Amino acid sequence: MFWGCTIPARFPFLEKSVRTVMDALELPYRDVDGFTCCPEKSLVNNVDHGMWTLTAARNVALADELDVNVVSPCTGCVSNLATVSSDLKSNVAKREEVNGYLKEIGKEFKGKNKLQHLVPFLHDDVGILKIKNALKKNFRGMRFAIHYGCHMMRPSHALRNDDPLDPKKFDNLVNNALGAESMQYMTKLTCCGQGLDRVDQHDTAMDMARVKLRELKSLKADAMVLCCPSCFLQFDNNQFLMERNGEKYNVPVFYITDLIGLGMGYSVEDLGLTSHRVDITPFMEKWHHMECKRDHKEELHDELSSMGTFF
Amino acid sequence: MGLDKTLNFDLLQKCLGCGACYDLCPSSLHIEGYDPRAVIGDILQGEHEKWLEHKSIWQCLECHHCLEICYQHYGFENAMTAMRMLATKKGLNPPQVKRGWEMFAKTGRLGEPAMPARKKLNLPEPAASGKEEFVKLYEIYKKSKEAASEDKGA
Ligand code: SF4
Ligand code: SF4
Numbered sequence: 001m002f003w004g005c006t007i008p009a010r011f012p013f014l015e016k017s018v019r020t021v022m023d024a025l026e027l028p029y030r031d032v033d034g035f036t037c038c039p040e041k042s043l044v045n046n047v048d049h050g051m052w053t054l055t056a057a058r059n060v061a062l063a064d065e066l067d068v069n070v071v072s073p074c075t076g077c078v079s080n081l082a083t084v085s086s087d088l089k090s091n092v093a094k095r096e097e098v099n100g101y102l103k104e105i106g107k108e109f110k111g112k113n114k115l116q117h118l119v120p121f122l123h124d125d126v127g128i129l130k131i132k133n134a135l136k137k138n139f140r141g142m143r144f145a146i147h148y149g150c151h152m153m154r155p156s157h158a159l160r161n162d163d164p165l166d167p168k169k170f171d172n173l174v175n176n177a178l179g180a181e182s183m184q185y186m187t188k189l190t191c192c193g194q195g196l197d198r199v200d201q202h203d204t205a206m207d208m209a210r211v212k213l214r215e216l217k218s219l220k221a222d223a224m225v226l227c228c229p230s231c232f233l234q235f236d237n238n239q240f241l242m243e244r245n246g247e248k249y250n251v252p253v254f255y256i257t258d259l260i261g262l263g264m265g266y267s268v269e270d271l272g273l274t275s276h277r278v279d280i281t282p283f284m285e286k287w288h289h290m291e292c293k294r295d296h297k298e299e300l301h302d303e304l305s306s307m308g309t310f311f
Numbered sequence: 312m313g314l315d316k317t318l319n320f321d322l323l324q325k326c327l328g329c330g331a332c333y334d335l336c337p338s339s340l341h342i343e344g345y346d347p348r349a350v351i352g353d354i355l356q357g358e359h360e361k362w363l364e365h366k367s368i369w370q371c372l373e374c375h376h377c378l379e380i381c382y383q384h385y386g387f388e389n390a391m392t393a394m395r396m397l398a399t400k401k402g403l404n405p406p407q408v409k410r411g412w413e414m415f416a417k418t419g420r421l422g423e424p425a426m427p428a429r430k431k432l433n434l435p436e437p438a439a440s441g442k443e444e445f446v447k448l449y450e451i452y453k454k455s456k457e458a459a460s461e462d463k464g465a
Contacts, residue, residue: 005420008422012434016434034438034440036419037421041373042373043411043412044412044415051416054452059441101451102448104451150374150375165380191372193337200407207342208341211337
């Protein structure tokens with residue numbers, strides 16, 4: 001598991017949520033000693049492309065050494081590692097240069113194992129059915145707005161896991177594993193815009209966050225579901241900053257494993273959801289309410305069925 | 312420094328008559344004044360200097376939408392990245408980028424695990440950091456780059 005920098009440093013509760021679900025599904029995974037920053041693109045690649053490449057190559061070499069596939073809950077990490085990896089695989093001269101440096105620390109880049117984001121991993125390797133069967137309660141009747149996160153599937157020549165302009169896997173998880181409705185909305189594939197917060201343009205970052213929040217508020221989405229710590233920062237923390245200034249959107253934000261975990265029966269505390277900034281109570285109440293309604297409907301259905309006349 | 316070394320001017324020339332990616336580019340759609348083709352036009356004219364201090368070049372979100380839809384598989388992003396790298400070389404990168412890079416170069420990370428919060432959440436000890444080896448690698452890399460530029464200078 002490649003955790004990256006942001007999750008352990010800023011959002012350890014997301015790590016908690018991912019670990020809880022991975023453990024519950026009994027998926028074998030391990031932490032790896034020696035991983036560094038992936039590295040992040042805007043802060044590192046813009047300054048020194050050589051060091052950006054070399055650092056990513058070293059991380060991949062660590063996975064090569066242990067012969068393990070890499071899964072990351074951060075879209076940026078996967079995208080950066082995969083971009084460098086595919087570049088080095090197709091550019092022999094660059095690979096030799098990189099390996100020349102790595103040799104001096106006893107490493108070699110081969111790039112022979114899979115690099116995947118957690119969402120395609122859950123979809124392809126774990127499977128919808130397994131997740132669905134692990135849920136005690138599903139989310140029928142709830143409407144979720146998926147935020148894909150650009151770097152889960154782009155650049156597609158490096159990641160090769162979903163259609164870069166019309167992705168489906170996250171939708172499949174929400175519709176078929178969670179049993180909720182994945183809403184189709186205008187700005188669904190728009191970038192979160194959090195990158196602007198890393199280059200001293202906070203106000204513009206806030207404006208980008210508003211693009212989606214405004215639409216989701218008017219469509220009355222029950223929640224936003226995403227799969228990246230950077231997007232989480234943009235929509236949970238920055239939405240909270242707006243709330244403090246009286247600008248309310250009331251869109252609770254969940255990481256995909258938060259919802260799988262809730263469905264499995266883990267509590268809000270178990271999953272670290274108490275650390276989310278935007279209030280999730282209305283969401284929990286509605287979910288509970290939908291469930292009662294469902295129970296009631298099912299009772300009626302049973303009653304009518306037992307009468308034998310209608311069914 | 313000639314941008315024609317890092318960018319393919321023939322491909323960029325096509326942008327001027329195309330513009331297909333505007334409809335997908337989040338910054339073009341939502342940030343006032345963000346116009347990659349204006350920057351590309353100036354790059355082709357050799358007048359890119361005036362953009363180096365402009366915040367536009369840092370407003371590209373590297374979301375790769377332009378790359379994916381581009382019939383040349385090139386995209387606005389290549390021009391924006393080249394401009395950012397050039398601005399950085401001249402020390403015109405935003406302070407936050409400078410701080411981020413410094414932290415990265417020193418520790419190999421952009422943040423250290425939040426220990427008290429981890430304890431509260433009952434999370435395991437974080438895996439060992441690769442800092443030492445990373446710093447060693449960085450030193451080797453720096454020395455070899457310095458040697459290469461001295462060779463060039465001599
Ligand atoms: S990568 Fe940059 S230029 Fe390309 S679509 Fe995204 S924001 Fe626009
Ligand atoms: S980057 Fe590609 S899609 Fe965009 S304007 Fe240029 S040629 Fe057209």
